[in-house]
Amino acid sequence: MYNGKMNKDLSVYLGVSKGKPLNWNPKQEKNPHLITVGGSGSGKTETLKAIMLELKKSKVSSLILDFHNDFKIFADNLVQIDKATLHPLEVQINEKPLDVCYKVSKMIANVFVLGDVQEAIIREAIKVFYIKSGIKDLKKENDGTIELMPFSYFRDIIFDTPIQNQGVPKLLAKISVLFDVDLFMNADGTSISLDTIIKNLSVIELLKFPTDEVKALVADLLLKKLINFLYIKGKSEDYWLYVVIDEAHRMMYPGSPVELLLRESRKYGVGIILASQRPTDFSETILANAGTIIAFQESLDKDAVFLSKQLRIPKVNFQKLKTSGLGYCLFSSKDEAEKVQITSVKDRKEYQEIAKNFDEEERSDYFNKELKRIKKEKDRYNNLEESNKKQEIKIKELEKEISLINGTLERKEYLINKHDIETKSQQKEIIRLSHENGKLTEKLELRDEKIEKLEKKLKK
Ligand SMILES: Nc1ncnc2c1ncn2[C@@H]1O[C@H](COP(=O)(O)OP(=O)(O)OP(=O)(O)O)[C@@H](O)[C@H]1O
Ligand SMILES: [Mg+2]
Structure with missing residues (x-):
């Protein structure tokens, strides 16, 4: 069992640099975050897998948002999130409905690439949804009394939106997939809790959702939940959790949960590990502030120039890299980037054993128990309501x-x-x-x- 605290001397073996082993020591950098960038096939996912193996060995809790079932095998807690319920408009304790309204409308607008008017329609519809759920003051923090209508009512509310224009049918066509997702549609008052999600090394399976947009939205909603959880939990000197997102490009936009986490999560003892094909997915400020950057091959001139500026080495260096997993690593504690060949996860000692012992059923145990508990709770609640009636x-x-x-x-x-x-x-x-x-x-x-x-x- 993990103790929820990161080993102070956590040292992650990355690979070989100038014939010597190269380690990443998060505590020595200005923040625990690690960003990897590089073109398709350059070695990002392999690098994240290798890091996951090392974190698992060191018993560091991690939360992996897994879009392609790449990380399943490392899971202690496999979360088949599509089987749970999550109300997209959920207002958690301490959150203000109006804030959630702005955040969630922005998320939906970002993943479905909506225009300003369409985003405004969503925003107004969320307000109406809250008012119809009996919330009187949208600026008042939830003290535990808010009970929302099921999410399924949201479609009708958009349809009846007072902003009369042709945009509504178009908007509904764009976002209609939301209303096919059981995770959302089965959501009434109860949503999956973070206690279920954060458990040793947790892998959230996002593969089964119908589209990339839905996957990104679910991931965004979970991170929003995490942020609120951190605010309530409070600051922490000890790093106790890593959040890992491969292919994070869809989730990087101004004001996104990932951006907020990159800026603030260190104070709460949480590190972020991200991968994306294009360095420009990250703002200059984010890259300049990352504790550690690993950059692989970038053939696009524009991207290579961007990297060259950030890692302070000639752009051709990035264009010349031909081997997968060969790249440059810049630690905030050092002046110069180091060339490194990342050791593939398959060439690491413990990997075969982990792969051999992987049993999906067993790793889903905790989550399944939790699903049963939630169902029981729901039934009990319904029975109580029935008898009160x-x-x-x-x-x-x-x-x-x-x-x-x-x-x-x-x-x-x-x-x-x-x-x-x-x-x-x-x-x-x-x-x-x-x-x-x-x-x-x-x-x-x-x-x-x-x-x-x-x-x-x-x-x-
Ligand atoms: N460090 C490494 N050592 C040996 N082989 C590697 C290494 N990294 C990657 N490879 C090989 O290159 C292939 C592609 O790597 P990977 O999947 O990590 O690319 P990627 O950067 O995630 O690409 P994409 O952006 O398309 O997802 C791997 O399947 C593996 O065979
Ligand atoms: Mg990849």
Whole structure:
């Protein structure tokens, strides 16, 4: 079991540089982040796999957003996220609905390449969705009382949007795939929790979602969840988690969760490992601030020029690299980039053993248990609601019954069993109904604690 803290001397063997082993020591750099760039087939995914193997060996918790089932084999906790539920408009504790509205509309606009008007329609529709869910003040933080309507209602809300223009059918055509995704469509109040997701080395399987857009959106939503989780958890000197994203280009846009994590996650003890084909996917500020950069072959002149500036070596150096996994590594603690041949994961000692022992069923164990627990919770919640409804009906019947009695003031008290949905406990409730000549004049619902207070008062 991992202890949730990164070994202070974590040292990740990367490969060979000038005949000597080259290691990455995150604690020695200005931040724990690592960015790798390079053209197709240049060795990015292999590098990330090799790093995953080393993190696994060092028992460092990681969260891998896996778009192509490249990293499954390293998982301690395999998260088949498509089997869970995630409400895209979920407002977590401490979040303000209006902030979520802006963030999520931006995410949707980015992945589906929407125009400004279309983004505005989404934004307004989210506001309407919240208001219809009973939220009165969109600027007030969720204190745990927000309960959203199922996500499936969102389509109709977009359709009825007051911004009347031709854009709506076009917009719905663009984003319609969202309404085919069970992860979203089955989401009512309950969404998958991060406790399930972050467990030793967790691999989130995104391959099964229908399109790249949906995969990117799910990944973005999870990172948004993570950011809020970090704010609540608080700052940490110890690095305790790595977030790993191969092919991160789709998730890099101004104000994206990845960008925010790159800027802020260090303070919370979280490092980010990213790979992308084009260095220009990252802003100059991000690259200039990365603790570690590994750059492989880039044949495009523009990209090579960009890298040359960042790593301070001639652009031809990047164009000349012909071997996969051969590249330049720049650590923030050093002045010059070092040429390195990354040692492929297959040539690392423990790899064969990990591959041999991989058992998908077993690695999905924790997640499956969690899915069962969530289902049970949902059923229980539904049962409690059901039985409370029955009690409500009973009260209505009593009211009716009392209204049939003619005569002077009379008071009747009834003991009712109610279920507190939050605490899932049974609560005794006394319903006091008073009537005068068939008219209900008073209806009091007394909860347990009130009953006690009343008793105390009477004793005095
Ligand atoms: N360090 C390495 N040592 C030996 N072979 C390597 C190394 N890195 C990559 N290769 C070989 O090159 C192939 C392509 O590498 P990889 O999949 O890592 O490329 P990539 O940069 O992720 O490309 P893409 O952007 O298309 O995903 C690998 O399947 C492997 O055969
Ligand atoms: Mg790759």
